[in-house]
Amino acid sequence: MKAIFTHELRSSFRSLSAWVFASFLLCFVGIGAMMYNIQAAVSNFEYVLSLSCLAFVVIAPILTMRVLAEERRQRTDQLLYALPVSTTEVILGKYAALLVLYLVPLAIIAVYPLIFARFGEVYLPTSYGSLFAFFLLGAALLAVGVFISSLTDNQGLAAGIGIAVILFNYYSVSLSEYMSSSALGSVIALVAISCAVGLLLKLLTGNGTLGYWTGFGLSAASIALYNLDREALEGLLPEIMGTLSLFERFYVFVNGVFDLKAVVFYLSVIAFFLFLSVQSLEKRRYN
Amino acid sequence: MLQVEHLTRRYGPVTAVDDLSFEISEVGVYGFLGPNGAGKSTTMNIMTGCLSATAGTVKISGYDIYDQPREAKRRIGYLPEQPSLYLGETPEEYLRFVGEAKGLRGETLRQQMEAVIEETGIGEMRSRRIDALSKGYRQRVGIAQALLGQPELVILDEPTVGLDPLQILDIRALIAALGKTRTVFISSHILSEVQTMCSKILIIARGKLVAFDTPERLEEQLSSPGEITVAADTGADAARALVAELPGAASVTVSEEGAGSCRLTVTAGGDDLYALSREIFRAFAASGSTLSELRVKKATLEDIFLELTEGGESA
Incomplete structure (x- = not known):
């Protein structure tokens, strides 16, 4: 080293x-x-x-x-x-x-x-x-x-x-102040992030199947959460953006x-x- | 020294290296031959740990290249097809970095740097930037880094490609000298180069090993040892009759070349082409026919290469 x-x-x-x-x-x-x-x-x-x-x-x-x-x-x-x-x-x-x-x-x-x-x-x-x-x-x-x-x-x-x-x-x-704080806005953002994670995995591992299935799985989980408990997703997107700010x-x-x-x-x-x-x-x- | 067992590498549906196995245990220069796309560079990249294998193992002095990479890589010196050089550095700076990365320090590093600089003849260029050096000198710098750390196995991927004839001779002499004390494994598609430098040759085709032997024994294995061409001032039928009777002649092809002259191509049944050529000479002399040409063409490494790589038979 x-x-x-x-x-x-x-x-x-x-x-x-x-x-x-x-x-x-x-x-x-x-x-x-x-x-x-x-x-x-x-x-x-x-x-x-x-x-x-x-x-x-x-x-x-x-x-x-x-x-x-x-x-x-x-x-x-x-x-x-x-x-x-x-x-x-x-x-x-x-x-x-x-x-x-x-x-x-x-x-x-x-x-x-x-x-x-x-x-x-x-x-x-x-x-x-x-x-x-x-x-x-x-x-x-x-x-x-x-x-x-x-x-x-x-x-x-x-x-x-x-x-x-x-x-x-x-x-x-x-x-984040301009972002939607509604549950729908959050779930759309979560799906976009899931797809980005899937693509990143594909890029890093060269394994398309792993990347696409991970993206698909996370997106499906986000949509399922949206259908089960919408309140939990309200205001999530601005919160994520604030949390990730270095x-x-x-x-x-x-x-x-x-x-x-x-x-x-x-x-x-x-x-x-x-x-x-x-x-x-x-x-x-x-x- | 080097054990390759059932090595396989696939790129999606394409199998670049297919169940390759061989073992090298003695010093010398070993040639790795194969047509373009046969899997030579892929095999070498796997052997040096630059690429993973789909299946199989590579062991250097008993150390697995993936399970014990540090120990295995300490025993390898590698020159890729395109030398990995930091163009903005001088050979001295570059060699210092590679030496340190190989774990050399202090006086040992200094001594080994001097030794490889001397061995590869780059002393005059040691303080010039690498991007200002000729291709031949860059290749030498690449070989010098491969020799640092006194590796038992030196792997050189197409070391003379792109060099001018004088530089090629220089690099060949250098490799031949290295082969006296180390195991040098070189890939090439220049057959004459491999024949002049290598004590043993591995031939690979479509990812499979099709031959591994000395150049002499590979020639012996060839289905046809060679042929004799004869031009004679006699009729085609008479010439055929003269040669066909000889016990060493396996087949005769005759073509008429104007009135009263013909050309024959004779394939030998046995190994001694020269004995058959003497018999042909005596037969024509005894019949009173004049020979204007008698030429023996022995099988070359090129014939062996073509027969093995186009036939794709297993070693």
């Missing part, structure tokens, strides 16, 4: 993606700090992070797009399969390298509250609690990006899908609450998408 980690680290710096990621992040946070902390003289550094998290929509896909897509395009994935390292080690090694690349600008950003504290009252626990959540939010988005990169050999497509997915997640709570949970930290449930949620998202990435690599061996 160490070999994969160091190789990925070197490749990221060589391909400039690490530099672009770090400079964009520092630029966003710098502009935010200038606006809030210097010009407006607000002592809450967490507001800067709250503003800057929009940057992830662009910079997370920039960093992750080449991670696995490039291996497939160059056919170096065949080398990785033939080396005495497991696919889990490949994914973990690459992901660890991305985290290190992410931690470099974050280490610089971590000095800002201390600097501002020299000139006024800064509540450091909230600042650093938010910074910790900012790290977890970014780490979860990077895991999503790694998985998207594993699905294609086209870096541009990986970046495009990544931006769309993160943007949707960013606005999911706002969008950004919404970050704002809890910005409001001064260290939410352990959110920490567990972020870690679960990371584990889930890294698991899917491993399965995506394994699937190529079987197809």
